[in-house]
Structure formats: C-alpha cells, structure tokens
Amino acid sequence: MVAGxxxxxxxxxxxxxxxxxxxxxxxxxxxxxVDASDQIVERFGSEVHEGGVALVTVKDRDDRRxxxxxxxxxxxxxxxxxxxxxxPSSPLVIMPAELYATYLCRVLGGGVVELPGGxxxxxxxxxxxxxxxxxxxxxxxxxTPVLRRGVMVVGEYARLIEGARHSVSEHIRGAERTLxxxxxxxxxxxxxxxxxxxxxxxxxxxxxxxxxxxxKSRAERVxxxxxxLSSPKKLSEGEVLAFIPLALEDKVRLDEIRGRQxxxxxxxxxxxxxxxxxxxxxxxxxxxxxxxxxxxxSRRLLRSLVDDLRRPFLTVLHEKPGEGIVRIEGxxxxxxxxxxxxxxxxxxxxxxxxxxxGLPKEEGDRAVSxxxxxxxxxxxxxxxxxxxxxGVYVNINTPIEPCPPSSVWYVDAYVDVVWxxxxxAKIVDLEExxxxxxxxxxxxxxxxxxxxLAAKVADKLVREHDVDSLARLxxxxxxxxxxxxxWGEPGLPKLDV
Numbered sequence: 146m147v148a149g150x151x152x153x154x155x156x157x158x159x160x161x162x163x164x165x166x167x168x169x170x171x172x173x174x175x176x177x178x179v180d181a182s183d184q185i186v187e188r189f190g191s192e193v194h195e196g197g198v199a200l201v202t203v204k205d206r207d208d209r210r211x212x213x214x215x216x217x218x219x220x221x222x223x224x225x226x227x228x229x230x231x232x233p234s235s236p237l238v239i240m241p242a243e244l245y246a247t248y249l250c251r252v253l254g255g256g257v258v259e260l261p262g263g264x265x266x267x268x269x270x271x272x273x274x275x276x277x278x279x280x281x282x283x284x285x286x287x288x289t290p291v292l293r294r295g296v297m298v299v300g301e302y303a304r305l306i307e308g309a310r311h312s313v314s315e316h317i318r319g320a321e322r323t324l325x326x327x328x329x330x331x332x333x334x335x336x337x338x339x340x341x342x343x344x345x346x347x348x349x350x351x352x353x354x355x356x357x358x359x360x361k362s363r364a365e366r367v368x369x370x371x372x373x374l375s376s377p378k379k380l381s382e383g384e385v386l387a388f389i390p391l392a393l394e395d396k397v398r399l400d401e402i403r404g405r406q407x408x409x410x411x412x413x414x415x416x417x418x419x420x421x422x423x424x425x426x427x428x429x430x431x432x433x434x435x436x437x438x439x440x441x442x443s444r445r446l447l448r449s450l451v452d453d454l455r456r457p458f459l460t461v462l463h464e465k466p467g468e469g470i471v472r473i474e475g476x477x478x479x480x481x482x483x484x485x486x487x488x489x490x491x492x493x494x495x496x497x498x499x500x501x502x503g504l505p506k507e508e509g510d511r512a513v514s515x516x517x518x519x520x521x522x523x524x525x526x527x528x529x530x531x532x533x534x535x536g537v538y539v540n541i542n543t544p545i546e547p548c549p550p551s552s553v554w555y556v557d558a559y560v561d562v563v564w565x566x567x568x569x570a571k572i573v574d575l576e577e578x579x580x581x582x583x584x585x586x587x588x589x590x591x592x593x594x595x596x597x598l599a600a601k602v603a604d605k606l607v608r609e610h611d612v613d614s615l616a617r618l619x620x621x622x623x624x625x626x627x628x629x630x631x632w633g634e635p636g637l638p639k640l641d642v
Contacts, residue, residue, distance in 0.1 A: 154179050154197035155301075157224060161205030162417040162424075163212060163391075166403040167228075168193065171203075174227045176220075180344075188406055198301050198344045203228075209418040210546070210554060211235070211390035215244065217299070221385045231402075232395040233588040234543065236466040236556055236581070239387045242266065242290040245299050246383025247281045249371050250292065258292065261377045266290040279371045281306070282383060288467055298364045298381050302345040302353055305360040307368075309338030316343040325353075332357045337364065390464055390556045392543035393519060407431075411443040419450055420549055451485045451518050453549035459489055461514065461523070462554040463540075466586050475514070484620040489514040499527060501563045501573045502536040510535070513612065516553055517619035519544045521598055523555070524615040537564040537610050539602050541595055544623070558587070558595040562602040570606035572599045598622070 156177030159167050168178050168185055172192055178185070179197030186195055201216025201224050214224060229237055241264045242248070250258035250266065254274040258266050267289055272278055281297035282290045295307030311329040313322045329339035332354060345353060367380045391399070396414040403409045408431050410416070416423045423446065430442050459477035464470045475491040495508035509530025514523060523540040539562040542555040559577035564570045575596065582592035605618055 154194045155200050155220075156194065156197060157201045157203060157216070157220070158199035159185065159203045161203075161212075162209055163203075163205065163399055163414060165406055166399040166414070167203050167212070169402050169406050170227060170231055170399075171224070174223075176223060176227065180347075196347045198347065200301070206388065206390070208554075210548075211388060214387045214389070215384050217382065217384055221387075225385075225387060228389060229585075229588065232389060232391065232398065233590045234392040234394040234594075235389050236586045236591075237387060237389055238467045238586065239385060240285055240288065240290070242282050243379070243383030244282050244285075244386045245297050245304060246379055247279065247296050247298070247367055247381040248292065249374050249376075249378045249380055250278050250280055251377050252276045252278060259377055260290070261379055264290070266292050269293045277371075277375070277377075279368070279380065281381075285386070287469060296364050296367050296381065297383075298360050298367060299383060300356045300360050302342055302348050302356050303360065304340040304342065305334070305357070305364050306338045306340060307364065308336065309340070311339045311341075313341045314343040314345070317341065317346050321346055328353060329357070334361055337361060390466070390543075392556060393546055394544070408439075410439055410446070412447055415546060416446055416450065419547065422453070422549070423450065450547050450549065454487065454518070454547050454551070454553070455479060456551040458551060459487060459516070460552045461489065461516070462548065462552055463542075463557055464554065465557045465559075466581065473514070475512075477516075480515075480616065481620075484623065485518055486616050486620055487516040489516055493527070499536060499538065501538050501561055502527070502565055504536050504565060515612065515616045515619050516545060517616070517623045518547050518553065520619045520623035522602060522619050522622050524619055526612060526615065534610070535565070537606060537615070539563070539606070539615070541598050541602070558591075558598075560595055560599045562599055562606060564606040564610045570603045570610075572603050575599065 154177055156179040157171055158180040159178055164185060165188060168189060171178055177194065179194040180199045181193040181195055185193055200220045203224065204213050206213055214221065225237065242260055248260050250260055252258050252272040252274055256267055258268045258278065260266050267286060268278065268280060278294060279296060280292035280294050283293045284291050297304055297306045311326055313325050325341045325345055334357065339357065371380055393415060397411065400409050400411055400413045403413065410427060410431055413427055416427045457476060458474060461473040462470050463473060475489040478488045480486045480488050491512045493506050493510035493512055495506055497506050498504060499506060507529065511528050513526045516523060521542060521544060523542060523545065525538045527535045529535050541558045541560050545553050545555045548554050559581055560575050561573050562570060563573055578592055578595055581587045582589060
C-alpha cells in the first residue's frame with residue numbers, strides 16, 4: 146500500500162516483446178502508460194508512470210505472434226482504435242461477451258445459455274431448460290464464454306464475487322498479500338468474495354475500503370435489477386477481451402515505431418517471436434547497430450530463420466480470425482533455396498469432398514502444397530492416384546511466417562481462388578471477406594488488398610495451373626514483403642512433383 150495514491154494516474158499497462166513499440170504508439174496518441182516496467186521507464190523516462198492504475202493491459206499472445214488487449218471501457222475502445230489505425234493489415238478479434246461481466250441468461254439446455262444478442266455461452270453446473278439465470282463470465286473456452294452462477298462487479302482495485310472466497314493477484318506477495326486478505330475479511334462483506342487486483346498494491350487503505358463498500362452496493366443493485374427482467378441482459382460491466390494476430394507488414398510497422406526510441410533491426414518483432422535461438426541474438430546484435438550495417442544484419446537473420454525450417458516434416462498453422470488454428474501436416478522438401486520454396490506432400494483419405502472444389506476425395510489422392518515463406522498465397526494442388534491434376538485451391542492470407550523448428554503460420558483472409566478442369570478458375574468466399582470488413586475484423590485497406598490479390602491469382606489460374614507456375618507465383622508474392630531481400634529475382638527450376 147502506498148501513500149498519496151488518490152492522485153494515481155490511470156492508463157494502460159504494456160508488457161511483452163512489443164512493449165516498446167506499443168508504448169510509443171499509445172503515448173503519441175495521448176494515451177497514458179502506467180505501471181511501466183523498469184526497461185520501459187529507462188527508455189521513456191517521465192513520459193510514462195512507474196506506478197498508477199492499469200485500466201487496460203496490452204500484452205503478447207502466448208505464441209508471441211500477436212497482441213492480447215483486455216480492459217474496461219471507454220479506455221479500451223481508445224486503445225483498440227489506436228491499434229487498428231496503426232496496424233491496418235492485421236485482424237481484430239473481439240470476444241463475444243465481456244470477461245467478468247454479469248448477465249441474465251436463458252438456459253437452452255445441455256449447459257448452453259443464451260446471452261443478449263443471441264450469443265451462446267456455457268454455464269457451469271446444471272439448470273432447467275428455460276430458466277433465467279444470473280451468472281458472470283469467468284473465462285472463454287475457445288471463443289465461447291463460460292459462466293458461473295452469481296453476480297460479479299469489477300472495480301479498479303478489486304472484483305467482488307457472489308459466494309466466492311477471498312483471493313489476491315499472483316503479482317502481490319508477502320506482507321502486502323496478507324494485509325489485503327485481512328482487509329477483505331474485516332470489511333463486512335458476508336456472502337461476497339474479494340479478488341484483489343494487482344493495482345491494489347498502489348492504493349491507500351482508505352481507498353481500498355471505500356471501493357469495497359461501493360462494489361457491495363453496486364452488486365446488491367445488480368441482484369435487485371435482475372428480478373424485474375424477463376429476457377437476457379447485461380447486468381454489470383466487465384472487461385473487453387480482444388486479440389490482434391499481427392501480420393508481417395504490421396510487425397515491420399512496429400519495428401519502425403520501436404526504432405524511433407531505440408536501435409531496432411528490421412524484422413525485430415518477427416525474429417523475437419521465433420524462439421529462444423533468435424530472441425537473444427536480436428538483442429545482442431542491436432547493441433552493435435551503430436557500427437554495423439543494419440540492413441545486412443536483418444537479411445542474414447531472415448535467411449537463417451528460413452534455413453531453420455529444413456525438417457523432414459512441416460506443420461502449417463492456418464489461423465482463421467475468431468475460429469482458432471487448423472494444423473496441416475506433411476512431409477516437406479526444399480524445392481528452391483533462392484527464393485525459398487517448400488513442397489509439403491500429404492496423402493488424402495477417401496470420403497467427402499474438397500472444400501471450394503466440390504470434387505470427391507478419393508483413396509489414393511495426394512495433396513501438394515507450395516510454401517514460400519513471406520508469401521500472401523499458399524497454393525494446394527490435388528492429384529488423383531494416377532498423378533492427374535484434379536484441382537487447385539489457392540489460399541489468400543497474411544504473409545507466411547516461419548516458426549522454427551518445423552512450422553509456418555499465417556492468418557487466413559477468408560477469400561480463396563480455385564481451379565477445376567470443369568469450371569476453370571473462380572474466386573470463392575469473397576462475401577466472407579466483405580463481411581469481415583463490415584464487422585471490423587479486417588480494415589477496409591486490408592479487404593481491398595486481399596480482393597486485388599484474389600483477382601490477380603484468378604487471372605493467373607486461367608492461364609497457368611501447373612506446379613512450376615504456382616510455385617513462381619507464391620515466390621513473387623513473397624518478394625512484395627522483402628524490400629531488403631538478399632535473395633535473387635524469383636526464378637525456379639523445373640520441379641518434379
């Protein structure tokens with residue numbers, strides 16, 4: 146507990162490998178940064194606050210390839226608008242319900258409940274179909290909110306939860322932790338549990354007690370309001386939870402923003418996200434930026450990143466915004482080193498049809514995928530047991546990023562291009578891309594870019610749909626991202642498939 150905290154600044158906590166760039170971006174847009182780490186304080190000085198109350202947190206995704214944003218309105222809306230404007234190539238995925246918010250839900254059966262707006266959630270425990278239940282969101286299972294019975298209300302220093310035990314953030318330890326638990330037990334909150342947030346360590350005792358009493362009054366009003374309702378409704382505010390999987394172009398934009406504060410190699414954030422071999426190496430090399438050719442260092446690191454993908458097997462991590470990741474695994478071979486192109490081959494089990502192609506999957510079929518790191522496209526060619534080409538499916542996506550030792554990752558752009566002998570080339574799922582734009586998942590700029598890419602690929606497939614041509618197309622579309630590439634002009638040998 147600290148003195149004088151009634152004047153504590155309120156703002157955004159930033160953590161992770163993108164912290165320096167995001168801090169610069171937020172400050173430039175008038176958004177205060179609080180609870181700053183020692184490194185951020187060292188880099189930004191008085192521009193940031195060492196203490197303060199974090200109403201919003203921006204941190205790395207678990208795989209470090211994107212951002213997690215969580216916090217209270219209206220500040221979280223300002224943060225999301227700032228990030229969307231600065232990162233136009235990356236999708237924004239906002240969870241369909243607010244974390245820690247309390248809802249009046251209708252039980253649909255089988256543990257499924259209906260929230261306002263027709264959102265479906267999962268309720269812990271059993272309930273009768275048709276029953277109206279007061280419950281709060283405790284977590285998400287995939288993109289489905291999971292709720293627990295009872296009211297929860299959220300404050301700046303604590304959350305008050307009906308029927309729960311007192312607990313303290315894992316970021317508070319020792320004597321402070323004991324003091325907070327004692328305070329909760331003596332606050333006269335019978336029937337309510339306190340979850341102290343990390344911000345509580347920066348508040349005075351008087352502030353904490355005052356907030357607990359205010360939260361109790363608010364919680365009781367929430368319970369009373371539910372009794373007069375007959376349909377699903379949000380009863381108390383929670384926290385918005387959002388994700389931004391970062392496309393390569395936007396990682397490079399963040400490199401440039403970071404470079405305004407500290408020496409930064411091009412592809413800094415891509416490399417920092419690529420595992421324990423590359424992360425410390427980038428930190429080391431950036432210490433020599435003043436006496437070395439930064440462009441040369443970046444190019445060599447990029448080549449090394451791709452070289453690390455030489456494995457007998459590769460996994461394609463196909464991420465669709467808001468729907469999770471589909472894994473495509475197969476035996477990989479390096480077809481060309483300059484430019485780098487991998488062939489991923491899989492045997493297909495019979496049964497069902499190929500998405501987008503409408504052709505039957507038959508025993509003996511095989512798929513050949515052409516992976517050009519950093520490309521906007523991933524062509525898949527399907528052959529029958531006799532080696533005859535059945536169809537082509539070209540996925541349109543954000544640039545494919547190497548994930549050593551044996552994976553590549555991208556974000557699907559919804560729209561794709563297909564070719565079959567009977568119907569020729571056509572663009573599919575364009576309406577899904579437009580819908581994603583209307584919902585704010587992708588920016589207008591990104592939607593236009595992906596639509597133009599699809600048209601370019603379709604034009605190519607009308608004339609050429611063999612492996613050589615599609616591998617060359619994938620390589621050409623990779624070069625649009627590699628302004629300082631050390632690879633020569635795209636030119637591929639005859640490929641034996």
